[in-house]
Each structure stands twice: as C-alpha cells, then as structure tokens.
Amino acid sequence: MDLACFVLWVFFFPIAAVVSFNFLRHKKRCNRNHKKLPPGEMGLPWIGETMExxxxxxxxxxxxEFVQPRIRKHGKIFKTRIMGSPTVVVNGAEANRFFLSNEFKLVKSSWPSSSVELMGRESIMEKEGxxxxxxxxxxxxxxxxxxxxxxVPKMCNSVQLHLASNWHGQERLSxxxxAKVLTFSIVFECLLGINVEPGMLDTFERVLEGVxxxxxxxxxxKFWRAKKARKEIEKMLVNVVREKRKKMEENLERGEDGMLLSRLIAGMIQGEISEQEVIDNVVLLVFAAHDTSSFAIAMTFKMLAQHSDCYNKLLQEHVDIMSSKRWGENLTLEDIKKMKYTWQVARESMRLFPPIFGSFRKAIAYIDYEGFSIPKGWKVLWTAYGTHYNEEYFKDPMSFNPNRFEDSVPPYAFVPFGGGPRVCAGYQLAKLNILIFVHYVVTQYDWSLLHPDEPITMDPLPFPSLGMPIRVFPKHS
Structure with missing residues (x-):
C-alpha cells in the first residue's frame, strides 16, 4: 500500500465507520418501528384515504363505511392517511381513556388549520398548561x-318566550x-349577557360552513366566506367587550351579574386574560354549545316520537314536576334533578346519534400502546361510535333503550362530550338546554314527525337533512 492510499485509508475509514454505524442503527430503528406500526393502508402519497x-x-x-370495515380487516387499532397526515384510528373505552386522559402529556388537540383560523388561535381549544x-x-x-x-330561571323564560313566539298558532315547523334558534339565543343572552341582533345566527352559520x-x-x-363572516363577528364582539369593560372600570356596571362575559372581562381588567382570548372563546363557546345541543334535542324528540312507551313514561315525570309548581312558576335546579328518566332518554339518544363523531389528537411523544408504536407527529383519531355501537359496552347497541342508563356505564364508553382535560366545558349547559326544552314542549304540545325516516347528514356537523319538520298540536289541559 503506497503512502497516498494509506493516508486516504486513515482519514476516511473512521468517517465511513461512523456513517455506516449510524445508517445501520437508523435502519434497525426504522425496521423496529415499522414492524410495530398498527396495520392498515396509507393509500396514495398525501391524499391517502381522504376521499373515502x-x-x-x-x-x-x-x-x-370507513371505520367499521377497517376494524374487521385490521382490528380496533389501524393506520391510515387523512388530509396529508399519517393517522392512527383507535376504538374502545380503554383507548378513549388512554388518549383523552393523556392530553398535554402524550398527545395534544389537533384541529385543521381552517378550524383554528375560524374559531380563533386564542381559544381554549388551542391552549395548553x-x-x-x-x-x-x-x-x-x-x-x-x-x-x-x-x-335555570333565565333559560325557562327564554324557552317559554321562544315557544310563545315560534310555536303558538303554528301547525308545522322545523x-x-x-332548537338552533333557541340554543343560540340562550348562549348569548342567558350565559353571556349579549343581546341577539337580527342576522347574527346566519353570520355564525356562514362561519361554521368553513370550519x-x-x-x-x-x-x-367556503373558507373565504367563513373568514369574511368571522371578521363581522369579531368586529361586533370587540365593540361589545370594550363597551362592557369601560362600564365595569367606571363602576357603571359592577360585573357581578354572574354572566360569563362579565367574568372574562374581569379577567381582562386584572391582566389575566387578553381581549383576543375573550373574543375567541366567546366564538368557540357559541359553536360548541348551540350546534351540538340543537342536534341532541332534535334526536331526543325523534326517539320520543318513535317510542310511545318511553314518551308516556317521560311525560308522567314532567306532569309530576308540574303538580308541585304554582301556575307560571319557573323550574328550579332541584326540579331539573328530578328529570332522571328524561336524562336517560337524552343520553340514549346521544349514544345512538352522537353530536360529535370524535376528534383528532397529535402525538407529541413516541407512544407505545397495545403492542403498537405511534411515531411522534402522527395524528390519533378516537371515535364515539367505537364504543357507542359496541356490544361489549352496550347490549343490543342498535336498539333504543333508555333504561340501560339506570346502571353505571363503563368510564369512557359514553363520550358524546369527549373526556379528560378537554371534556366539553359546556356539558352542563347542554344538559339544561335539553331538559328544560323537553319539559315545556311535552307539557304544552303534542307533535308528530312528518318524515319519520328522515336521513341524517353532515356538513360539517350532523343534522337532520330536512330540518326535522313536525306537525304540532297544543295540549288542551
């Protein structure tokens, strides 16, 4: 070996050895991870199985059509690619518990960029820690x-005013x-203390279309129209918030009305919350509270119309509550607690027709779960249907049986409001919306569905495709 070859050997051999070692180690790690990835098909690059x-x-x-066939083929945990992101779909109460309770530790909320832009980067859905x-x-x-x-009394007044204005004298209605009009008004006027102006609901609906x-x-x-509507909403809310803050700072309003907006602005005044956080969280809360509640209400009435035995039992519960009240007296929180069977009916309706399909999380660490590996940066999708329609948790799951909620349900099996640190903050408001509305309708009206087999569609949230038209009859006693 001549001198030149010797020099080259001495100089390049260590480098080549290091490169080879790192390559082999990386290859070994990739092979190990690849073997542990859940089964499934990733489809075409970027597009994956997005269209399906x-x-x-x-x-x-x-x-x-999407989840169940893949469960049969691959098992309860499978991989796919949706909207450019490699995604692991998980099903079952234990999977729900693991991923929802490990929010901020192993996973974090992951929404499409359009949702973040329209709901607001300063909303609670984007916040951590x-x-x-x-x-x-x-x-x-x-x-x-x-x-x-x-x-409760504020909501009772809103429901009664709504029925008097929109149901009285009507033979048919959607x-x-x-329910959408009512729940929208309740969020703004009862929870936030903001008057609903004409056209506000339509503006919010345009935002929802682009989410x-x-x-x-x-x-x-759709996104362009939604963004334009979002700017209109923000302009209105900025004026409301600044006017409210000015009055509170000048002690013209003490902010002790218990309204959520007052509490948020008090946080602004104390320097704990920014103005943009107030705006974005009001927008998010309106969407989270009124769209899901209106669908849950509609499905509850659909089930009552189709199951007369359940309706009769529920009606008796409300007649008993009415018998203890003076004429015109509002319900109280104690009355709401007596609506146990009504809440069973509502929960069973939400089990069969979840207001949300599930939601995406993003792995912020390398995750080992059930013998599989989920790489950091991958998405995880949990589903409500994965437990709601599962015989393991609900016997004869496709039947309507409110009595199943007389007994305790396994944790994370019934998840219409999510779970863990990000469980829906408006859960109690939704419950009040449903129970109070049901009380005043069933004690004042009879009704029948005009289209009993009306299909449910999604755009982007589920809703009855025809708006659930009903024929209404005022009760005479």
Missing part, C-alpha cells in the same frame, strides 16, 4: 352549581331549526 373518509362523513356513515387552566376555570365557574342556579373546508382564501370558497 370525507365521502363517508358527508353521508353520516363515517363509522359504518396554565393558559388552558385559567380559561377553563373562568368558564367552569359560570357553569358551577351557583352559576346553574342563576341560569324542530331542528327551532372543516380547505383553508384557501379563494374568492367565493
């Missing part, structure tokens, strides 16, 4: 026991749209 996912979603057959704790604490205080005691659409600012696109 969205087509099934639009028909409200996401579980039946201390900021999440502060905002959730303010919202939770307004929906604690003392807050609910104040809310139950779903009626899951591609975030492309092309004139005329």
């Amino acid at each position: 996912f969205f087509n099934a979603q639009k028909r409200n057959q996401l579980f039946e 201390e900021r999440h704790r502060v905002l959730r604490g303010v919202i939770g205080t307004s929906l604690g026991y003392a807050g609910l005691e104040v809310l 139950l779903y749209w009626s 899951f659409s591609p975030a492309v600012m092309f004139p005329g696109s």
Whole structure:
C-alpha cells in the first residue's frame, strides 16, 4: 500500500465507520418501528384515504363505511392517511381513556388549520398548561352549581318566550331549526349577557360552513366566506367587550351579574386574560354549545316520537314536576334533578346519534400502546361510535333503550362530550338546554314527525337533512 492510499485509508475509514454505524442503527430503528406500526393502508402519497373518509362523513356513515370495515380487516387499532397526515384510528373505552386522559402529556388537540383560523388561535381549544387552566376555570365557574342556579330561571323564560313566539298558532315547523334558534339565543343572552341582533345566527352559520373546508382564501370558497363572516363577528364582539369593560372600570356596571362575559372581562381588567382570548372563546363557546345541543334535542324528540312507551313514561315525570309548581312558576335546579328518566332518554339518544363523531389528537411523544408504536407527529383519531355501537359496552347497541342508563356505564364508553382535560366545558349547559326544552314542549304540545325516516347528514356537523319538520298540536289541559 503506497503512502497516498494509506493516508486516504486513515482519514476516511473512521468517517465511513461512523456513517455506516449510524445508517445501520437508523435502519434497525426504522425496521423496529415499522414492524410495530398498527396495520392498515396509507393509500396514495398525501391524499391517502381522504376521499373515502370525507365521502363517508358527508353521508353520516363515517363509522359504518370507513371505520367499521377497517376494524374487521385490521382490528380496533389501524393506520391510515387523512388530509396529508399519517393517522392512527383507535376504538374502545380503554383507548378513549388512554388518549383523552393523556392530553398535554402524550398527545395534544389537533384541529385543521381552517378550524383554528375560524374559531380563533386564542381559544381554549388551542391552549395548553396554565393558559388552558385559567380559561377553563373562568368558564367552569359560570357553569358551577351557583352559576346553574342563576341560569335555570333565565333559560325557562327564554324557552317559554321562544315557544310563545315560534310555536303558538303554528301547525308545522322545523324542530331542528327551532332548537338552533333557541340554543343560540340562550348562549348569548342567558350565559353571556349579549343581546341577539337580527342576522347574527346566519353570520355564525356562514362561519361554521368553513370550519372543516380547505383553508384557501379563494374568492367565493367556503373558507373565504367563513373568514369574511368571522371578521363581522369579531368586529361586533370587540365593540361589545370594550363597551362592557369601560362600564365595569367606571363602576357603571359592577360585573357581578354572574354572566360569563362579565367574568372574562374581569379577567381582562386584572391582566389575566387578553381581549383576543375573550373574543375567541366567546366564538368557540357559541359553536360548541348551540350546534351540538340543537342536534341532541332534535334526536331526543325523534326517539320520543318513535317510542310511545318511553314518551308516556317521560311525560308522567314532567306532569309530576308540574303538580308541585304554582301556575307560571319557573323550574328550579332541584326540579331539573328530578328529570332522571328524561336524562336517560337524552343520553340514549346521544349514544345512538352522537353530536360529535370524535376528534383528532397529535402525538407529541413516541407512544407505545397495545403492542403498537405511534411515531411522534402522527395524528390519533378516537371515535364515539367505537364504543357507542359496541356490544361489549352496550347490549343490543342498535336498539333504543333508555333504561340501560339506570346502571353505571363503563368510564369512557359514553363520550358524546369527549373526556379528560378537554371534556366539553359546556356539558352542563347542554344538559339544561335539553331538559328544560323537553319539559315545556311535552307539557304544552303534542307533535308528530312528518318524515319519520328522515336521513341524517353532515356538513360539517350532523343534522337532520330536512330540518326535522313536525306537525304540532297544543295540549288542551
């Protein structure tokens, strides 16, 4: 070996050895991880199985047409690619518990960019750690026991006014749209203390249309229209918030009305919450509270119309509550607690027709679960249907049986409001919405469905495709 070859050997051999070692180690790790990845098909690059996912979603057959066939083929945990992201879909109460309770530790909430833009980057759905704790604490205080005691009579007045204005004298109406109008008004006027102006609901509806659409600012696109509507909402809310803050700072309003907006602005004045956080969380709360509640109300009435034995039992519960009240006297929180069977009916309706399909999380660490590995950065999708329609948790799951909720349900098996640190903050408000509305309707009206087999569609949340038209008859006694 000549000198030149010797020098090259001495110089390059260590480098080559290190490169080879790192390559082999990386290859070994990749092979190990690859072997542990859940089974499934990733489809085409970037596109993956997105089209199959969205087509099934639009028909409200996401579980039946997308998830269930893959469970049969691959098992309860499988991988796919949706909207450019490698995704692991998980099913079952233990999976729900693991991923929902490990929020901020192993996973974090992961929403499409269009949702973040329209709901707000400063909303609680994007917050973690201390900021999440502060905002959730303010919202939770307004929906604690003392807050609910104040809310109930306000909501009773809103429901009775709504029925007098929109149901009285009508022979036919859209139950779903009626519930949307009512729940929208309740969030704004009873919870936030903001008057609903004409056209506000329509503006919020335009925002909702773009929540899951591609975030492309092309004139005329869903996202473009939604972004434009979002700016209108923000302009209105900025004026409301600044006027309210000015009055509170000048002691013209003490902010002791128990309203959520007052609590948020008090946090602003103390320097704990920014103005943008107030705006974004009001927007998020309106969507989270009124769209899901109106669908849950509609499905509860659909089930009551189709199961006369359940309706008769529920009606007797409300007649008994009425018998203890003076004429015109509002319900109290104690009356709400007596509506045990009504809440069983509502829960069973939400089990069969969850207001949300599930939600995405993003792995913020390398996760080992059930013998599989989920790489950091991958998405995780948990589903409500994965337990709601499972014989393991609910016997004869496709039948309507409110009595199943007389007994305790396994944790994380019934998840219409999610679970863990991000469980829906408006859960108690939704419960009041459903129970109070049911009380005043069943004690004042009879009704029948005009289209008993009306299909459910999604765009982007589930709703009865025809608006659930009903024929109404005022009770004579």
